[in-house]
Amino acid sequence: MTVLVRAVKVTKQYQRAVAVKEISFELRGGQVLGLLGHNGAGKSSLISALLGSLSYQGEIEICGLNPVKQRVQLMRYLAYISDRNVLPLWMNVAQVLRYSSGVHPSFDINKARQLLSSTQIPLTAKISSLSSGMKVQLHLSIIMATDTKVLILDEPTLGLDLIYRDTFYRHLIEWFHDGERALIIASHEVSEIEHLLTDVLILKQSEVVLQGEMASIYARYFIVDAQHQHQSIIEQMSPLASQVGLGTTKWLLKNEYRAQAEGLGDILEPSLQDIFLALQKEDA
Amino acid sequence: MHPGFFMLEKELLEHKIVTRLPLFLLLIGLVILTAIVFNTHAFNNISVQFDSQGDLSHSRVDVTQGIHAMLALVAGAVSLLLSMLYLGKTFRKERQEGSLMFWRSMPVSDGLTHAVKLGFALLLIPFICSFLLLFGELFFYFISLTQAHLMALLGEISLATVVLNWLLFIAKMVLISLAMLPVACLLLAVSQLVNSPLIVVTIGVFTVKLFSTYVFGFDGVATFINSISSMPLALLTSSQPLTVFAQVGGFSCLLAYLLGALCLMLSLSIRKHGELNIRALFSH
Numbered sequence: 001m002t003v004l005v006r007a008v009k010v011t012k013q014y015q016r017a018v019a020v021k022e023i024s025f026e027l028r029g030g031q032v033l034g035l036l037g038h039n040g041a042g043k044s045s046l047i048s049a050l051l052g053s054l055s056y057q058g059e060i061e062i063c064g065l066n067p068v069k070q071r072v073q074l075m076r077y078l079a080y081i082s083d084r085n086v087l088p089l090w091m092n093v094a095q096v097l098r099y100s101s102g103v104h105p106s107f108d109i110n111k112a113r114q115l116l117s118s119t120q121i122p123l124t125a126k127i128s129s130l131s132s133g134m135k136v137q138l139h140l141s142i143i144m145a146t147d148t149k150v151l152i153l154d155e156p157t158l159g160l161d162l163i164y165r166d167t168f169y170r171h172l173i174e175w176f177h178d179g180e181r182a183l184i185i186a187s188h189e190v191s192e193i194e195h196l197l198t199d200v201l202i203l204k205q206s207e208v209v210l211q212g213e214m215a216s217i218y219a220r221y222f223i224v225d226a227q228h229q230h231q232s233i234i235e236q237m238s239p240l241a242s243q244v245g246l247g248t249t250k251w252l253l254k255n256e257y258r259a260q261a262e263g264l265g266d267i268l269e270p271s272l273q274d275i276f277l278a279l280q281k282e283d284a
Numbered sequence: 285m286h287p288g289f290f291m292l293e294k295e296l297l298e299h300k301i302v303t304r305l306p307l308f309l310l311l312i313g314l315v316i317l318t319a320i321v322f323n324t325h326a327f328n329n330i331s332v333q334f335d336s337q338g339d340l341s342h343s344r345v346d347v348t349q350g351i352h353a354m355l356a357l358v359a360g361a362v363s364l365l366l367s368m369l370y371l372g373k374t375f376r377k378e379r380q381e382g383s384l385m386f387w388r389s390m391p392v393s394d395g396l397t398h399a400v401k402l403g404f405a406l407l408l409i410p411f412i413c414s415f416l417l418l419f420g421e422l423f424f425y426f427i428s429l430t431q432a433h434l435m436a437l438l439g440e441i442s443l444a445t446v447v448l449n450w451l452l453f454i455a456k457m458v459l460i461s462l463a464m465l466p467v468a469c470l471l472l473a474v475s476q477l478v479n480s481p482l483i484v485v486t487i488g489v490f491t492v493k494l495f496s497t498y499v500f501g502f503d504g505v506a507t508f509i510n511s512i513s514s515m516p517l518a519l520l521t522s523s524q525p526l527t528v529f530a531q532v533g534g535f536s537c538l539l540a541y542l543l544g545a546l547c548l549m550l551s552l553s554i555r556k557h558g559e560l561n562i563r564a565l566f567s568h
Contacts, residue, residue: 048558051385051388051389053385053388053557053558054557054558054559055557055558055559068556068557071388071393071556072391072392072393073391074391075388075389075390075391075392076391078389079389080385080389082385084382085382086382086383086384086385086386086389087383087386088298088381088383088386089381089383090297090298091294091297091298095294095297098290098293099290099291099293099294100390101290102285102287102289102290102291102293103287103290103291103390103391103392104390104391105391
């Protein structure tokens, strides 16, 4: 698979603060990167840099193109959906489709109409009159009707009900598997996107605290569900997090202590959310 | 079809006042004029009185020319007002409503976006407003054909004269647009940074004038600003528009266009980098 996104030592510095510090990653076709971090960790600045709407230090190439210098060519293959509606509210659906067909060389208006026909979005509806879920659906339909190779999603399902979330991810997965594409998903709903991810990049205070393939990240940690009497032994293993239960405590530990911990209780596999929370709280 | 066509169409849809205000004024004007013209008693009672001394053999009251001048003044003033309002609003509105990210997600260059916005403000709006003049003159043309008693007052109006007057008005508006170009570029740049660009520019210009005159004791800046800012209105009211450029002077015009070019570069840079970045302005 070809490299679709390449970021090398990307740094964004505002006058008084560093928003993103030396972030590097590569994303190939078929990969889905989860971009995680608490509010203010630098996710939005990194996304803005990837979209070419913010100047930055370092190197970014998406589909072999520079997001700032070659934005026009790049936007044929790069798309973005965020939690905030970016569609022009004063337009109706037919008008936004007509505009997209006029300025986007690879936009297939018939495909967009066909995709929308399976939804409850009428072409005559004003965008301002659509619900949040419908707006996201409309935006996704516009993107799916283009030759987008890299899609960046920033909290795409925030504020959507469960049915819209399900529909959104179903359409997204269908579209994703329909070609050589890469996805970047930034979300606080870690458990919601975990099953989609092939890779993860966790940011904390502008820096990367964890990065890699999902399988390798799961292999780095484990949970031991041990009785309280083993607390002093486990505390010597530098646990990343603990969750007190009835009679037992769940400890998140690094894999290097697995052999030592096996006799102390049940060994469980951690979820991405467990790891994410532990890393965010670590030395907080 | 060129993307610029769809972008102009989008501007027309977004800024409906550009078509609605001239249409409203046209309808109101036609209704009032119709009421006056068909109130035959009023016209039967018209009397013209003037005092003069000397030879009266070459004197005559040119009502038609007066009507044309009035229509041209109204159409031109409406065009100037709409252009200024549009230039101050267009980028600010995209930023405030959040649709900026959507427009930037399309493969359209910042240069084309600026060209379309300047073309819309300085060419399309005056062209739309020119129909105020055209339909006003056509109204008087048809009145002169059907109302014999008004023929004496209006004089002979030919269709060719109506069309010629319209074309001359368009030519005059092109000159006004040329004169407005530096201010238009300034407004595009400022509107990307502040929420009230017209107020900021007005206050800024007054401040610069006051500082240069009363703090530095140099009134050259104030003279330059006065001559450049009064050019559009002077052109509109002048019977020989080209002489206005000569009165302002080649150096002032050159300086204004150089400053306009700088503002355009600044505006393009802000659009490209999402922020005011002086270093980026000169690095590409």
